[in-house]
Amino acid sequence: MIRRIAAGGVATAVVVALGLTGPSATPAGAAPPAGGAAPTASGAAQYTVVAREGVGTAEALAAIAAAGGTVVSSVADVGVFQVTAVGGDFAARAAAAPALVGAAPDRVIGRAPRQKPDVVERAPAGSAAAPAGGGGHRRGVGMDPLDDKLWGLRMVRSDQARGREPGRRGVTVGVLDTGLDASNPDLAANFSRRLSRNFAPDIEAIDGPCEVAGCLDPVGTDDGGHGTHVAGTIGAAANGVGLSGVAPRVTLAGIKVGQDSGYFFLGPVVKGLVYAANAGIDVVNMSFYIDPWLYNCRANPADPPAAQAEQRVTIAAVNRALRYAHRRGVTLVAALGNNHEDLGNPRTDTSSPNYGEVQPYPRPIDNATCWTLPAEGAHVIGVSSLGPSGRKSDFSNYGTE
Numbered sequence: 001m002i003r004r005i006a007a008g009g010v011a012t013a014v015v016v017a018l019g020l021t022g023p024s025a026t027p028a029g030a031a032p033p034a035g036g037a038a039p040t041a042s043g044a045a046q047y048t049v050v051a052r053e054g055v056g057t058a059e060a061l062a063a064i065a066a067a068g069g070t071v072v073s074s075v076a077d078v079g080v081f082q083v084t085a086v087g088g089d090f091a092a093r094a095a096a097a098p099a100l101v102g103a104a105p106d107r108v109i110g111r112a113p114r115q116k117p118d119v120v121e122r123a124p125a126g127s128a129a130a131p132a133g134g135g136g137h138r139r140g141v142g143m144d145p146l147d148d149k150l151w152g153l154r155m156v157r158s159d160q161a162r163g164r165e166p167g168r169r170g171v172t173v174g175v176l177d178t179g180l181d182a183s184n185p186d187l188a189a190n191f192s193r194r195l196s197r198n199f200a201p202d203i204e205a206i207d208g209p210c211e212v213a214g215c216l217d218p219v220g221t222d223d224g225g226h227g228t229h230v231a232g233t234i235g236a237a238a239n240g241v242g243l244s245g246v247a248p249r250v251t252l253a254g255i256k257v258g259q260d261s262g263y264f265f266l267g268p269v270v271k272g273l274v275y276a277a278n279a280g281i282d283v284v285n286m287s288f289y290i291d292p293w294l295y296n297c298r299a300n301p302a303d304p305p306a307a308q309a310e311q312r313v314t315i316a317a318v319n320r321a322l323r324y325a326h327r328r329g330v331t332l333v334a335a336l337g338n339n340h341e342d343l344g345n346p347r348t349d350t351s352s353p354n355y356g357e358v359q360p361y362p363r364p365i366d367n368a369t370c371w372t373l374p375a376e377g378a379h380v381i382g383v384s385s386l387g388p389s390g391r392k393s394d395f396s397n398y399g400t401e
Contacts, residue, residue, distance in 0.1 A: 044070070044084035046106035047091065048267045050317045051079035055099045063100050067093035075274050078320045082267055095309050104266055104313040116262030116291075116354070142166055142238040142248065150243055151388045152233075158246045166238065167247030173234055174281040174330075176272045177227030177288070178262070180254025182220030184228060186236040186243070187252060193220055195253035197275055199268040206355070207260040223260040230287050253281060263355065264288040266314050269374070273321040277328040284325070286334040286374050290314060292353035294339075295346065295363070297370035302363040307353070315371065319378045326379035334375040336382045336397035343367075343376060344401035367401075 049069065051060035057076045064071055068090050069083040083090075083103065094103035142162050153159050172195060179198070182191040196219035202210045211217065222228045235252050236245035257272035258264045269290055276284050290296075296311040296318075297303065303311070322332055341347055346365040353360060375382045375397075385396035392398055 044086045045088075045090070047083045047085060047094070047103040048106065048270075048313065048317065049081045049083045049094055049103045050101040050313050050320070051081070052099055052101055053079075053320075055079060059099050063097040064094070067097055067100070069094065069103075075271055075321075077274050077278070078270065078317070078324050080267075080270050080317050080321070091306065091309065101316045102309045102313045104310040104317075106265070106267070142244070144236075144238055144240060144242055144244045146243040153244075153246065155386065155388075155390065156246060162238070162248065167235060167250035169249060169251050171247075171282050172251040172253055172280070173247075174253045174255045174272075174276045174279075174284040175227050175231045175234065176255045176257050176269070176276070176284050176286045177222075177230055178224030178258040178260060179217065179222030179227045179256040180220065180231050180252065181222040181225075181228040182254070184232070185241055186239065186245075187228065187231055189237045189239065190235050190248075190250060190252045191220065192251050192253050195251070195279055195281070196220065196255065197253075197272070198256040199271040199275070200256050200259055200265070203259060206263060217256070219254060219256070222254070222256075224258060224262060226262065226287070227254060227256070227258070230285060234285060253279075255281075255284070258288060263291045266290055266317060270317050270321045273325050273330075277325040277330055280328075281330055283331040283333065286332070286380075288335070289337060289375065290318060290373050292355045294349050294352045294354070295365050295370040295372050297363075297366065300363055300366070300370065302361070307358075314373065318373045322374060322378045322380060332374070332377075332380045334377075334380045334382055336375050336384050336399065337372060338385075338395045339397055340395050341397045343372065343382075343397055343399045346370070346372075 047069065049064055057079075060079060060081065061071060064081060064083055067085070068087060069085040071081050071083055073082040074080065091103040091105055094100050143159055147153055147159065172192065180187065180191065180196065182188055182193065198216055198219055202208075202215040202217065204210060204215070207223070211223075217223065231252050231254065232243075232245055234245050235247050235250045236243060238244040238248040255272045255276060257268040273284065293311055293314070296314045297308070298312055298315065299308050325332060336343060344367060346367060349363040349365055351360050352363060371377065374380055382399065384398045385393040387393045
């Protein structure tokens with residue numbers, strides 16, 4: 001999965017070139033892990049609960065309590081709550097409450113590799129095309145020693161554009177990902193520790209032993225590596241060392257919403273989006289999809305009722321957070337994915353759910369009622385990947401809608 005979530009990184013950067021801070025927010029370090037977490041020490045299970053549109057915080061809290069849940073943190077700006085509850089019927093009671101969309105369980109990890117599965121379709125051997133335009137090219141203004149190896153910079157003409165506009169410090173790009181290694185010499189100059197946050201505490205069952213007390217890694221670290229890679233594509237500094245990004249002078253904020261193992265769960269993603277909106281982040285990059293469903297469907301007949309309810313919660317929560325960020329001026333960019341698939345005519349999904357106690361099973365996907373999120377969410381610019389030939393990368397998803 002680490003390779004799959006990378007699709008669209010170069011094209012995302014083209015767009016770039018051109019704890020919650022609000023009163024309703026919970027501090028970043030206080031939230032429990034969302035998705036895949038084991039029950040709490042008291043034996044209570046954890047859930048992400050979404051209130052219906054127009055329902056106030058007080059009414060939602062009352063409905064959660066009446067269903068038997070206890071709120072432990074909230075993103076009240078978009079009506080999303082982290083809840084614990086004892087007993088296995090909380091999700092059903094929440095779904096039946098008129099004030100609530102429902103509850104998505106943060107289930108015990110019954111089946112999950114330490115690293116998120118990589119189901120990328122491989123290009124046939126020997127099919128790689130030669131870089132467009134031949135070999136050498138003249139180093140442009142503010143280029144780094146290895147930039148002539150990056151055909152992407154040449155393809156999007158960043159090597160020429162930066163002579164006029166290399167990016168501005170006043171433009172902040174939030175990299176919603178596995179973190180950002182601020183010790184990297186190509187990222188340190190552009191990294192904003194003040195604006196960076198971690199919303200995804202380590203889950204030992206999939207991430208390995210926690211390195212720090214409380215399992216919340218400090219900002220400026222990236223044990224997964226993917227966020228650092230993405231941040232470099234966007235804004236590695238043109239500093240005479242190594243290579244540079246498309247917009248080498250923008251400010252980078254590492255907003256950790258993904259696990260070290262490559263999983264991205266609902267709760268941290270919603271918190272990261274709302275934080276970005278409230279903090280005045282200009283652009284967010286999202287090179288992932290939200291686990292455990294490759295496609296979230298409103299009522300897929302292949303899914304049992306509980307899985308249908310869980311996906312409806314995800315659809316509501318993600319789109320609400322995206323709309324919230326959009327209304328506050330955030331440009332939302334996401335990779336379309338790396339499954340060589342037309343998202344307007346999706347194939348049967350055989351990879352979901354990709355964690356939990358249920359093995360993946362075939363799910364025919366109805367394009368009208370199923371979405372891969374966040375790429376197909378509200379106001380999101382979905383980005384495919386191109387290869388060095390200038391054509392679509394063999395692995396990259398695309399859309400013909």
